[in-house]
Amino acid sequence: MRTRLITALVAGLPLAASAQSQFNLTQGVTDISNRVYDLHMTIFYICCIIGVIVFGAMFWSMFRHRKSKGRKPATFHENVKVEIAWTIVPFLILVGMAIPATSTLIAMEDVSESEVTVLVTGSQWKWHYRYFDHEVEYFSLLATPRDQITNRLDKGENYLLEVDRPLVIPTGKKVRFLITSDDVIHSWWVPAFAVKKDANPGFINEAWTRVDEPGIYRGQCAELCGKDHGYMPVVVIAKEPAEYEAWITEQETIQREAKEEEQRLLSMSMSMEELMELGERVYLGSCAACHQPNGQGIPGVFPSLVGTEMVKNDIPGHIDIVVNGKNGTAMQAFANQLSLREIAAVVTYERNAWGNDTGDIVQAADVNEYVNQ
Amino acid sequence: MSTVVGEMDHHDHHHHAPSGITRWLFTTNHKDIGSLYLWFSFIMFLVGGSMAMVIRAELFQPGLQLVEPHFFNQMTTVHGLIMVFGAVMPAFTGLANWMVPLMIGAPDMALPRMNNWSFWILPFAFAILLASLFMEGGGPAFGWTFYAPLSTTYSGDSTALFVFSVHIMGISSIMGAINVIVTIMNMRAPGMTYMKMPLFVWTWFITAFLLIAVMPVLAGAVTMVLTDKYFGTSFFDAAGGGDPVMFQHIFWFFGHPEVYIMILPSFGIVSAIIPAFSRKPLFGYASMVYATAAIAGLSFLVWAHHMFTTGMPVFAELFFMYCTMLISVPTGVKVFNWVATMWRGSISFETPMLFALAFVILFTIGGFSGLMLAITPVDFQYHDTYFVVAHFHYVLVSGAIFSIMAAAYYWLPKWTGHMYDENLGRWHFWCSLISVNVLFFPMHFVGLAGMPRRIPDYALQFADINQIVSIGGFAFGLSQLIFLWLVIKCVRGGEKAPAKPWEGAEGLEWTVDSPAPYHTFETPPQVK
Amino acid sequence: MTDTNSNPAPQRPDNGRVVRRLLLTVVCMFAFGYALVPLYEVFCDITGFNGRTKNEQAAANTRAVDTSRTVNVQFITRTNSGMPWGFAPEVKSVRVHPGETKVVNFLANNPTGGNMVAQAIPSVAPGEAALYLNKTECFCFNQQPLKAGAKTAMPMQFYLDPDIPEHIHTLTLSYTLYDMTANATPDVLAQMQPAN
Structure with a gap:
């Protein structure tokens, strides 16, 4: 090199x-x-x-x-x-x-008929993909471990350009992206497609591509969107149409079953240990970017979760802010991003970690009850 | 600086100004105020430069080593604001203060008291901006372009201070511009018709009109940000019927003319220096004036080329692409004129000339990348990558700042009465020239290869080039200390400068003694 | 600050006039910065620049339906963060002939324990198509109140202007729902009053 x-x-x-x-x-x-x-x-x-x-x-x-x-x-x-x-x-x-x-x-800017439509939504600091013609939607988060970023582990080949769930599109078909944002302006960019389009909150933008080569294509958010702007990559996998069809059908089934499974599991209670373990994982994946791994937040920017009134005494308020987010701040609504179990676990975790030690246990059923009260 | 004063006083027989700090606080003398502006801008250059050093140090390797991303964003934001509003613009105002009256044969600026004010509010503006970095939650972290809603709903509490300080900077610039316009319109010596004015005066005249036209628009934009954030208006919030993209339209309506505000005076400086050291009159004076005016006029029609990816209809993208491409015609005319001025001249290479020549070449490279960026379909690939960073640093650092350096060397003998150390000047030049290219040229490559701007950490394939860039950055930063040393040395003493130290120099400023007496042209000279 | 008498230098007397004119320019340009807001809106209304639909009731279609072609109209719904309502279109897309009037229902429910008010903000892609989307009735014209735990179907009646350009085959209408409870107008709040 x-x-x-x-x-x-x-x-x-x-x-x-x-x-x-x-x-x-x-x-x-x-x-x-x-x-x-x-x-x-x-x-x-x-x-x-x-x-x-x-x-x-x-x-x-x-x-x-x-x-x-x-x-x-x-x-x-x-x-x-x-x-x-x-x-x-x-x-x-x-x-x-x-x-x-x-x-x-x-x-x-050829607006002729396209065969696949994907709604791409940016938020701080992740992308969300929703297939218009299928019941498939998911978030796509940076998959590079925190330890690589902080130099405690060797950096992998696709450092900062890898996600947990890439977008999948078929080759040889015209794909239309509808791009928007939940909070600030982001920009969805895949250099290999020559597509870069801003995601403006409250407005939708269009972009198109037709990929001929199957493969994995990597890009990044291209508009300064706050603290972790450098950590929201875009990864797209282009598959042969048949493979793509199989994949999307499978995803539809998986996502439907996951929802049913969730309802079925509502009656089951998890132990404190299970909740704390799952909660920590969810916390580090979805919350630690702002509230920091030690829960202290960044003074004046992201609030601390240690010993606050809400964490100590207000379970409904705590569930509410995780489920619905807080308008006009970086605190997003996690109702669509996390399962009921995960929300329950992360709330339990936050109420018992870092010396909060309230002893409160929140179960998926409690969250479900709150959401559908 | 006080040493300069001492020297000046020594040569000035009519001077009754108070001495010490009050002299500088209450001064209405254009030369004093010019010096204040120049020193202030140099200090800001070093402050903004140290922030660039933080940025380059963090980017030396992939991964997070020195600073957190939130602080990194504050550094990029405040670096940009300080360099634009604290270094480049005040340096040009300082040069205008010093040189415009001397060049047009006026005894002072037309509005000397306002002149004092327009300088003395500046330190407060930047004190506020810098102080905001120490607030809980830190200073502004939304980029110097402060796009809504990142700067409104999602910004920290330092936003109010940011808005306030931008307002003060704006007021200062507007007062400075009014002063320049009135001076040029009303205080030219008899016989100094418009088409006899030196190009530096012409370019500043046009710049001042641009300032008057667009600084109020910036003031409006920051005020809207302020009211959106704190007073419940919805200019840029879709929920209340606003549009975040509209912010970008308003901002860049200011922002693009602002870019020319930072380069037109450079054109004037280079148009003075190249003929002086080619010992040949400037080629195409009239076309230079018209080209400057054309650039200024076109600058109001191109703002949306910063926004091609926001999702504009094709007709708008085409319109802004064509207008932007057109700007390269008058800009090209200027470059061709400078080359023609050198052609069959008798060229010598003192430090001002070296910087001016580097300006022409490196600014033209920045112009080429600007032309590439104008092409909408490829701009989709370049937009918000390091290619853009390389482009605007070529035009602003090796463009605007090199021209300011050239001006400083060119007029230092006039300001201090001493010749600067030519050897040291050459060292400064060659160190700066090499390091600035090591710093910014490879940025083109990482940008094309896909590295976005404003990120504290990057993928591994960008690592090698970033390392080289950082080394160039540190070298460029250190090279500027040579300049500081040289100026201090020149202020304190050195070979006595004659009234006209440069053989081929033209203009009224060389008819007065060096250093220029405290009061000059109290009886207007007669220009033939 | 325009006092120039103290200046010892001889100068022409009209500095004040130039300064006044320049200051007037400054004030005008500041005002122009604000005037850009309505100008931008007017410009968008004329050109469809930002894809915002006309947020007012259009006159019913009086022109012939163009049955020679159909346009696929897609619906996307989103809720802003902090907005707990469920919000979805009854159908994902409809195919319409230009000029043909259609009604599409949007379903909303308020799962919370409090009365709330929402406002839907439309956006159309491609932006150009916004000019040809005429709504004769829409929930998005007004704030929508919904009592605690209530459900509702909100209708939108629209037709596409028969002048819609040939190259537009697909038009996507997106609604983002914002929580307006804190900024609700009194008449909207009054609609929920009997419940309390």
């Missing part, structure tokens, strides 16, 4: 840019992304040519027309013909650039 880097630096930008490498735009796997790449290279080369001419003239005079060589300065200070020429010629070059740019842009 290091030798490649040095080679590229020595050889200068043109070589680095022409190689398919970590130094240039990805060509991607869609027709659009290839067109974008070609456009990028075209304009880059035009800039290089202009650069060579302009800087060439400049260096020429720097070497030839210097005082130390005894040059006597000329006195000319205008030339209408030349000035008109270097106004018109750049303009024509621009027109030449604008033509392919316009046609690529129009091709990108």
Whole structure:
């Protein structure tokens, strides 16, 4: 890697840019992304040519027309013909650039019928995917362990570019993304598709892609969205249509069964140990980014959960804020993100961890009762 | 600074100003105020620079080592605000204060008391901004562009201080701009017609109009943020019928002209220095003036090129793409004119010229990446990546700041009465030139390869380049200390500077002694 | 601050005039910053720039139904965080001919123990299509009260303008439901009064 880097630096930008490498735009796997790449290279080369001419003239005079060589300065200070020429010629070059740019842009915004629609929702700091034609929806969270980020473990190959549940789309079909946000502005970006679209709260945006190559494609949130903006990757798996159909049918079944299972398990009580263990896992996955692993939060930004009135004395209030979130803050509604058991476990955990020790036990049935009171 | 004063006093026979701190607090002298602005901006440059060092240190390796993401975001935000409003803009105002009256043969700025005010509110603005970093919950962490709703509903309590300090900076800039306009309109020496003014005066004249036009819009935008956050309005909140994207429209309606506010005076500086050291008159003076005006005019029609990914209809994307591309025509004219000025000149390479030449080349590289960014379909890939970071640092650091350095070297003999240490100047130049490219050029690569901006941690494939970039960053930061040393040395003594230290320099400022006496042109010169 | 008499230098007397004009410009530009808000709304209404539908009752369609083509109208519902209501369309999508009037019900329930008021905010993709979506009746025009534990079906009646461009085959209408209990208008609160 290091030798490649040095080679590229020595050889200068043109070589680095022409190689398919970590130094240039990805060509991607869609027709659009290839067109974008070609456009990028075209304009880059035009800039290089202009650069060579302009800087060439400049260096020429720097070497030839210097005082130390005894040059006597000329006195000319205008030339209408030349000035008109270097106004018109750049303009024509621009027109030449604008033509392919316009046609690529129009091709990108092709609104013709698409076969799969996915609703993509950003929130601090995760993505949520909902398939429009199927009863399948899920959150997609960063899967890189905290210990890798804090340098206690060696970093994996896809450090910060891996999620627990990637988005799955079929190859060879036009997929339409409807993009929106639950809180601040995010931006959903997959470089290999040349798709980057802002997720604006309260508004929906559209983007399209048609992926030809099966594979795993990685991207990131591209709009500053608060503290963990750097930790909300996008991972998309493109599967052959048949595989995709099988996957989505399976997911539909799994998600339906999970809901039924949850209702069935409502009558079952979990022990304190089970709740604490599950609760800790959920807490570290969904809550610790803001409230911190030690529950102390960040003063003035994210509230502490240690010894507060709510945690000590207010079980319904505690369930309410986890289930419904708090409007106008980063505290999200976890009703759709966590199962009833998980909510019960995390509430129990928060009420008993870090020396809170209230001894309160909250069961899934309690949460269910609260939600459907 | 007081040493400068001592030196000035020494040469000034009509001076009755009080000495000590009150002299600086109550001064209405354009030269004093210019010096205050310049020193202030240099201090801010170092403060904002140290924040950049924090950012680069954290990004030296993947993983979190030094700071938390929340603090990292505060650093990027305050670094941006300080560099834009605290370093570049006050430096230009300082240069305008010092040089515009000298260049047009005026005894002082037209509104000297307002001049004093416009400077002295600035330290308070930045004291407030910097103090907010020490609040519980920290300072502003939403980027210098403060996009709603991150800066409204989801921001910390320091937002009120941020808004207040931006208001003060805005008022200061507006007062400065009014002063420049009135001075240029009313105080030119007899015979100094508009089309005889030096280009630095012209570019500042146009810049001042841009400031008057857009700083109030920024004031409106921050006020809306304030009322959305604390007083229940819904300008940017969909729930109340607002639109967060509208914030970006209002912000960039200010923001794009703001970009030209930070580069037009540079054009003026370079247009003074290149002819001086080429010993040949500026090529195409009139077309330079028209090109500047064209850039300023077009700057109001391109704001949404910062927002291509927000989901605009195609017709709007095309409109903003075409307008943005058009800007490269007048900008190109300027670059061609500078090259033509050098062509068949008799060039020498003193430090001001070195910085001016580096400006032309590196600014043009920034212009090329700007042209690439203008192309909407590819902008979808570049947007909010390090490619953008590389682009705007090329135009602002190796553009605006290099031109300010060039101006400082060019006029230091006039300000201090001493020649600066040419050797040290060359050291400063070469260290800065190399490190600035090590710092910003590889950013193009990580950006293209897909690294988003404003992240405290990154994927492994970006690690090597980030390391190089950080090394360049530290080197660039340290190189600026050479400049500090050089200026202090030059203020304290050195070879006596003649009234016109540069063989090919033109303009009224070289007709007065070096250092410039405390009062100049009390009898207006006659310009032929 | 415009006092220039103290300036020892000889100067022309019209500084005050220039300053006044410039200050007036500053004030006007500040006002213009605020004027951008309604200007933006007007611009969006004309061009469909941000995909917001006209939030007022449209006149009933008087034009012929264009049976030669159909447009797929999809419905998406979302609730803002902190909003505990259930909220869903009765059907996920309908196919309509331009000009044809349809009614779609949206189901909402308030699972909490308190009376609440909600407001639905529409957004349409593609934004351009918002210009051609005419609602003759909609729950989104007003705040919607719902008593504790109650359920309701909220109707939306709409038609697509027959002028809708040929290239629009699919139109997505999204509603985000916001909790407006704290900002409810008195007449909406009055509707829930008998229950208390």
